[in-house]
Amino acid sequence: MKQFIEKIFKFLSFFVTLSSLLTLIIIGLVGVENTPALNFSDSYSFNEKILFLKKQSINPEIISIGSSMTQNNLDSEVVLAEFQTNKYLNTASWGMKMQDNFNFLKLLYSTYPIDKIIIVSNVVDFQKGNKRIDPDYIKYYLTKNNLGTTYSFLKNFNLSYYSENLKYAKYVRNCQNDYEYLGYDKSGMVKFKNEGFNIKDQRWIDNHFDKKITEIEYVYLDSISKFCSENNLKLYFFQSPYREGLYSEFSTNEMNIYNNHINRIDIILNDKHYFVDSSKAIWNDSLFVDGIHFNDVGAELFTNYCFDKIKEAQTNNNIYIK
Amino acid sequence: MLFNSIDFAIFLPVVFILYWFVFNKNLKLQNLLIVVASYIFYGWWDWRFLSLILFSTIIDYSIGIGLSKQENPIKRKILLWVSIIVNLGLLGFFKYYNFFLDNFVTAFSFFGTDINANSLNIILPVGISFYTFQTLSYSIDVYKQKLEPTKNFIAFSAFVSFFPQLVAGPIERATNLLPQFYKKRRFEYSEAGDGMRQILWGLFKKIVIADNCAQYANIIFNNSSEYSGSTLVLGAIFFTFQIYGDFSGYSDIAIGTSRLFGFKLKQNFAFPYFSRDIAEFWRRWHISLSTWFRDYLYIPLGGSHGKTWNRIKNVFIIFLVSGFWHGANWTFIVWGALNALYFLPIFLTNNNKNNLDIVAQGKYLPSIKEFLSILLTFGLTVIAWIFFRANNINHAFNYISEIFSSSLFTFPLFEKDNLVMPIFILLFIFLIIEWLGRESQYAIEQLGIKWKWPLRYLMYYVIIVAIFWFGGKEQQFIYFQF
Numbered sequence: 001m002k003q004f005i006e007k008i009f010k011f012l013s014f015f016v017t018l019s020s021l022l023t024l025i026i027i028g029l030v031g032v033e034n035t036p037a038l039n040f041s042d043s044y045s046f047n048e049k050i051l052f053l054k055k056q057s058i059n060p061e062i063i064s065i066g067s068s069m070t071q072n073n074l075d076s077e078v079v080l081a082e083f084q085t086n087k088y089l090n091t092a093s094w095g096m097k098m099q100d101n102f103n104f105l106k107l108l109y110s111t112y113p114i115d116k117i118i119i120v121s122n123v124v125d126f127q128k129g130n131k132r133i134d135p136d137y138i139k140y141y142l143t144k145n146n147l148g149t150t151y152s153f154l155k156n157f158n159l160s161y162y163s164e165n166l167k168y169a170k171y172v173r174n175c176q177n178d179y180e181y182l183g184y185d186k187s188g189m190v191k192f193k194n195e196g197f198n199i200k201d202q203r204w205i206d207n208h209f210d211k212k213i214t215e216i217e218y219v220y221l222d223s224i225s226k227f228c229s230e231n232n233l234k235l236y237f238f239q240s241p242y243r244e245g246l247y248s249e250f251s252t253n254e255m256n257i258y259n260n261h262i263n264r265i266d267i268i269l270n271d272k273h274y275f276v277d278s279s280k281a282i283w284n285d286s287l288f289v290d291g292i293h294f295n296d297v298g299a300e301l302f303t304n305y306c307f308d309k310i311k312e313a314q315t316n317n318n319i320y321i322k
Numbered sequence: 323m324l325f326n327s328i329d330f331a332i333f334l335p336v337v338f339i340l341y342w343f344v345f346n347k348n349l350k351l352q353n354l355l356i357v358v359a360s361y362i363f364y365g366w367w368d369w370r371f372l373s374l375i376l377f378s379t380i381i382d383y384s385i386g387i388g389l390s391k392q393e394n395p396i397k398r399k400i401l402l403w404v405s406i407i408v409n410l411g412l413l414g415f416f417k418y419y420n421f422f423l424d425n426f427v428t429a430f431s432f433f434g435t436d437i438n439a440n441s442l443n444i445i446l447p448v449g450i451s452f453y454t455f456q457t458l459s460y461s462i463d464v465y466k467q468k469l470e471p472t473k474n475f476i477a478f479s480a481f482v483s484f485f486p487q488l489v490a491g492p493i494e495r496a497t498n499l500l501p502q503f504y505k506k507r508r509f510e511y512s513e514a515g516d517g518m519r520q521i522l523w524g525l526f527k528k529i530v531i532a533d534n535c536a537q538y539a540n541i542i543f544n545n546s547s548e549y550s551g552s553t554l555v556l557g558a559i560f561f562t563f564q565i566y567g568d569f570s571g572y573s574d575i576a577i578g579t580s581r582l583f584g585f586k587l588k589q590n591f592a593f594p595y596f597s598r599d600i601a602e603f604w605r606r607w608h609i610s611l612s613t614w615f616r617d618y619l620y621i622p623l624g625g626s627h628g629k630t631w632n633r634i635k636n637v638f639i640i641f642l643v644s645g646f647w648h649g650a651n652w653t654f655i656v657w658g659a660l661n662a663l664y665f666l667p668i669f670l671t672n673n674n675k676n677n678l679d680i681v682a683q684g685k686y687l688p689s690i691k692e693f694l695s696i697l698l699t700f701g702l703t704v705i706a707w708i709f710f711r712a713n714n715i716n717h718a719f720n721y722i723s724e725i726f727s728s729s730l731f732t733f734p735l736f737e738k739d740n741l742v743m744p745i746f747i748l749l750f751i752f753l754i755i756e757w758l759g760r761e762s763q764y765a766i767e768q769l770g771i772k773w774k775w776p777l778r779y780l781m782y783y784v785i786i787v788a789i790f791w792f793g794g795k796e797q798q799f800i801y802f803q804f
Contacts, residue, residue, distance in 0.1 A: 001342060001509045001511075003511055004509070004511050004514050004515065007515070008518070011779065011782070014779070015783060015786065018783075151328060154328045154331075155327065155328040157790060157793060158790070158791070158792070158793055159787065159790040159791040159793075160791045160792065163791075
């Protein structure tokens with residue numbers, strides 16, 4: 001027995017020492033600031049956003065959730081000015097669908113004293129491809145529960161994730177002219193600078209109608225709507241537009257799908273929440289970096305447009321805007 | 323609790339230390355510790371269903387005692403039937419209630435009568451198919467006087483709930499496992515070391531092989547209408563390795579863990595994909611279930627004796643029941659029937675015991691004939707697994723008909739294409755290791771045993787790094803649902 005325990009101990013000590021040394025050497029080589037975010041989910045962008053949230057000292061009362069539509073198109077400065085607060089965080093990350101948003105919203109609501117939610121969305125948020133998120137891990141991490149975080153870290157430990165993202169983390173934090181850029185402003189927005197941005201032809205002409213809209217995502221939008229109503233949260237839902245050149249070339253079928261999509265949202269949010277549909281306004285191509293993502297100028301204009309529409313509606317004593 | 327979880331990584335050493343250092347002087351306390359640990363292990367998933375295990379334990383323990391006191395053959399038979407009805411009743415209710423109800427309603431609506439029957443929202447208790455068969459075998463063996471009934475309730479509880487094999491087998495016979503709870507266990511260094519190696523290999527099979535194959539098998543099976551025949555073949559092959567890695571990996575971890583506590587469980591998988599015919603495959607796949615059905619169903623039905631019609635009937639019964647045991651879905655029944663059809667020609671020509679030895683024993687490579695036989699058997703198995711994995715019968719038939727279309731001759735393509743090649747390389751390495759180790763109980767049993775320790779450690783480290791490389795997803799074991 002003694003021999004067995006000794007051997008196991010020797011074997012594991014050797015392994016732990018060796019791997020710790022190797023890890024320290026790698027961190028030393030890439031720099032602490034370039035180490036990847038922990039793997040809370042299978043989306044690097046989401047993990048990077050959680051890392052960002054952890055570093056924030058404010059307790060947000062207003063949060064925006066969603067995909068890159070929210071992350072890139074919702075201008076933080078405009079939001080802060082509109083609500084005259086600094087208690088705002090943009091928690092959005094790439095590819096979040098309505099189902100992901102609903103699950104994440106519940107988690108954020110149990111962590112922060114939130115009273116307002118903003119979602120910027122387009123059809124892409126209603127297509128297939130949900131995330132695999134570990135909510136307990138995020139909760140432990142954001143609430144600084146070290147024991148829980150260590151447990152979840154070990155539970156989710158995946159060597160290939162850290163190895164693959166060693167270079168990638170550094171890249172996304174610095175690639176200002178690329179779509180994968182994840183350099184956040186103080187609230188968590190990612191601004192795409194108009195100057196020198198590397199626009200890709202394929203993305204410029206992609207209207208995202210090649211993938212089907214999934215019915216279940218509307219059910220989750222409805223769940224978000226109900227969750228907000230039940231918990232007295234004000235929900236602002238902004239429909240993000242296409243660039244003019246792309247929108248004007250929609251086929252009849254695509255236009256039908258798009259209009260039907262807007263109508264579905266219209267029915268779900270009907271009279272209960274703020275809904276701004278910006279798609280019928282004309283949005284010049286120069287405001288975009290691809291078919292649906294604004295550059296910094298476009299994001300500011302779009303966010304101002306949405307809040308102006310809300311003010312306009314409030315003047316008319318109507319919270320529902322189209 | 324999953325074997326591939328951090329919870330189990332904490333649980334196992336704690337129980338191990340308590341078992342060998344705190345309770346080692348007292349056999350009763352050691353057995354009690356196993357019961358408590360097993361109930362914690364099971365309750366981690368859902369504590370409510372512990373009552374079912376306890377109920378099953380009490381019933382079969384009492385029936386065993388009753389059988390020992392009863393000499394009247396009719397009363398003995400009644401006691402046996404109580405055990406059968408209670409165990410199969412539990413299994414039937416939790417596993418098959420909705421299946422029978424749905425089919426009953428469909429059958430009546432076919433004849434124009436609409437029945438308004440509400441299906442129940444029943445949760446299938448994990449491992450129920452395994453522990454009910456284990457306790458049932460105890461009652462049958464006691465009834466047949468092959469086994470002395472136990473009067474030691476703690477030992478019997480430990481036998482029923484023994485955590486390494488509670489939720490997914492191997493299904494142990496009381497004649498093998500129960501007596502081990504009566505005897506004082508001695509710690510044996512070689513057994514424990516070997517157990518650790520077997521656990522390591524089981525984790526590798528589950529996390530590296532099965533979970534990786536599962537990613538691709540799931541994508542292809544869930545979107546099968548979008549893929550070409552050649553891609554569907556790949557999907558079926560991925561599932562073939564997924565289910566093997568998943569289930570045999572579980573068995574390896576279970577057997578290895580038992581060895582750490584001084585118990586010897588029977589081998590459950592003996593390299594089935596190197597079988598030369600389907601009869602050999604069934605001697606090597608899920609051995610504890612196949613032998614259970616052989617001893618408690620096939621032989622009582624008459625086995626291979628009697629007229630040809632009877633023999634065919636018995637073969638079909640055993641394969642259909644085996645299929646149905648896996649789940650309440652027609653796909654499993656067709657899977658069983660297909661295997662019966664594969665088996666019958668060999669059986670009726672008395673060739674079912676041709677390949678009792680290990681293929682190419684003592685050689686590095688098989689002969690061309692052996693290689694082709696292995697390939698053919700593997701191919702037949704892959705087709706059968708399509709039924710096992712498909713959502714329903716239509717899905718399975720559509721899947722197979724697309725395979726046998728002209729698109730079979732196109733290049734296989736699907737999402738995440740760039741990641742497929744590493745999986746093929748992994749599978750190739752895995753198959754080589756399994757082939758080289760096919761004469762052992764598990765593939766790496768003898769691998770590196772005579773190497774110097776730095777080299778041997780290096781091999782273990784490579785396996786551990788591979789596990790950590792692909793780990794972190796805590797995928798369920800497929801057989802938990804059965």
